Amino acid sequence: MGRVITVTSGKGGVGKTTATANIAAALAAQGHKVVAIDGDIGLRNLDVVLGLENRIVFDLVDVAEGRCRVRQALIRDKRTPELFLLPASQTRDKDALRPEQMVEVCDQLREDFEFIVVDSPAGIEGGFRVALAPADQVVIVTTPEVSAVRDADRVVGLVEAAEKGPALLVINRVKANMVRRGDMLGPEDVQEILSIELLGMVPEDEAVVVSSNRGLPLVMDGAHPAGKAFSDIALRLSGVEVPMTDLSDDGSIWSRIVRFVRQR
Amino acid sequence: MSELGRLKGTSSGLVIDLSASDGFQEAHEALLRTLSERGAFLSGSRVVIDLGQLSLMVVELEALLEECRGAGLAEVGVLSHNERLRSVARAMGILHGLEDDRAAGQAIVRDTITSPDMEVNECGLVAATVRSGHSVWNPGNIIVLGDVNPGAEIVAGGSVIVWGTLRGTVHAGTSGASGAVVCALCLEPTQLRIGDQIARAPDEPASGRGPEMARVSGSAIVVDEWSPGHRRGRRAEGREAPSGLRSVLGRVRRGVKPWGE
Known part of the structure; x- marks a missing residue:
């Protein structure tokens, strides 16, 4: 029986879709059978980030409205055969799907997949509630900015009110040197406000932009720090204990010297 | 009065x-x-x-x-x-x-979020860029004076002509009429459907081609250079119409794969 993991944030632009694509791809690369569902109807992106846009024939709304079977709408990833995408409709809007329809689609997918990763739209309105409805586990993505944390806090409350808690936290786009200087909220600060379990921290990485534009999730593309962080997150979701990476160690000679001196 | x-x-x-x-x-x-x-x-x-x-x-x-x-x-x-x-x-x-x-009946860019289904007759003209999430539908032909962006959808019973760059999804010939074509000054669709045939763009983007025309030949969508003037000239001289071989060459050159290949 598969698990439904809903990735959400409240605030837009913090990296929900990137996180969804990479977590799904990493789980698949680790040998699990995974389907990623784009819950952002009308503003779909997951297909672009996964590089599968031109393969879409049917979408989530077609499945929910009975125009096709769920298997017909699934798109197998061209690089990772264990990864599938169920795309959103671009010409409809959030009202095209009701929560109970989403639950029904996910229940069908549970039989065939170990993980069903749902990319929630930004906001706390209908689309968010549709994405939340089938969730067994909610992952909240935030960046270390006060506005994003504020929105994440609101979502934590809504998730708990919907009895879908406790949610897990991913802090995205952490800039270690800014945290060190005290110019950016550190993971401890974020956790102090949200007080939910930390699932992982992802360093700011320019390679994320490149990979999104190329439609190739970072975890499929060599050893980038952000890709490593998403792989660790995927491992933790599947029950493997992985120690948190110390983001202040960027691997450079300078940081090694600093660490060496500090240890003395 | x-x-x-x-x-x-x-x-x-x-x-x-x-x-x-x-x-x-x-x-x-x-x-x-x-x-x-x-x-x-x-x-x-x-x-x-x-x-x-x-x-x-x-x-x-x-x-x-x-x-x-x-x-x-x-x-x-x-x-x-x-x-x-x-x-x-x-x-x-x-x-x-x-x-x-016919002149008055313009195809209307339908933002599916705000307006219900619209129907126009014969040839519909869209003098605007068709953007992501827009869907243009016409039981006849559709002419777009502008670009069709990725995420946009054009559905026509007949042919589709884009005087601009076509990057979205097009479904021509939905009425089942054979001979529907899709033409664009720059043909780079996300996905192309003509009648019951479906094709997607090759994974490696190519650029710098001139106007092209896609049509169904046999059981595949083939893409040729779009040069109606040239063809008319040939016909006037009484030569044979372009042979099937030419179409196959066009497809190989362009590399639009039939769906599923």
């Missing part, structure tokens, strides 16, 4: 001309006047009311129709140049065709 409410006999039947009126009040009065003056003559016949550019509310249109029915007219049609009123009348099934109907 004498013109208003005038009864005209045209090729499409009897027309009550209300097109010069300023608003519902004036149109209503003129209609009542005509109906009372010519009631005996009009009773039991089929009449069209010409509303010109007049913009009426639905209840006002219904009031006019009610007056006509009350006067014993057998059937009432509506002529209008007002886009909104046309769609209302079309929905009621009483929109009357104009001689210049």
Whole structure:
């Protein structure tokens, strides 16, 4: 029986879709059978980030409205055969799907997949509630900015009110040197406000932009720090204990010297 | 005032001309006047009311129709140049065709979020960039003067011509008519469907090609250079039409794969 993991944030632009694509791809690369569902109807992106846009024939709304079977709408990833995408409709809007329809689609997918990763739209309105409805586990993505944390806090409350808690936290786009200087909220600060379990921290990485534009999730593309962080997150979701990476160690000679001196 | 409410006999039947009126009040009065003056003559016949550019509310249109029915007219049609009123009348099934109907009937960019299904006849013209999330539908052909962006959708019963760059999804020939084509100055669709054939762009983007035309040959979508002038020249010289081999060459050169390959 598969698990439904809903990735959400409240605030837009913090990296929900990137996180969804990479977590799904990493789980698949680790040998699990995974389907990623784009819950952002009308503003779909997951297909672009996964590089599968031109393969879409049917979408989530077609499945929910009975125009096709769920298997017909699934798109197998061209690089990772264990990864599938169920795309959103671009010409409809959030009202095209009701929560109970989403639950029904996910229940069908549970039989065939170990993980069903749902990319929630930004906001706390209908689309968010549709994405939340089938969730067994909610992952909240935030960046270390006060506005994003504020929105994440609101979502934590809504998730708990919907009895879908406790949610897990991913802090995205952490800039270690800014945290060190005290110019950016550190993971401890974020956790102090949200007080939910930390699932992982992802360093700011320019390679994320490149990979999104190329439609190739970072975890499929060599050893980038952000890709490593998403792989660790995927491992933790599947029950493997992985120690948190110390983001202040960027691997450079300078940081090694600093660490060496500090240890003395 | 004498013109208003005038009864005209045209090729499409009897027309009550209300097109010069300023608003519902004036149109209503003129209609009542005509109906009372010519009631005996009009009773039991089929009449069209010409509303010109007049913009009426639905209840006002219904009031006019009610007056006509009350006067014993057998059937009432509506002529209008007002886009909104046309769609209302079309929905009621009483929109009357104009001689210049084809020119007036523009394909409408439908933002599916804000407006219901729209229908236009024959050839629809979209003089705008069709953006992500927009869906243009026409049972006939569609011409786009502008680009079609990724995430946009063009669905035509017939052919689709894009005077611009086509990057979205196009489905031509949905009515089943063979010979539907998709032409664009720059043909880079996310996905191309013609009739029951489907193809997607090659994974490696190519650029710098000229205008191209996609059509169905056998059981595959093939893409050729779009040079109608050139072809006409050949035909005028009495040579054979381009052979199947040429189409296959075009497909190999361009590399649009049939779906599933």
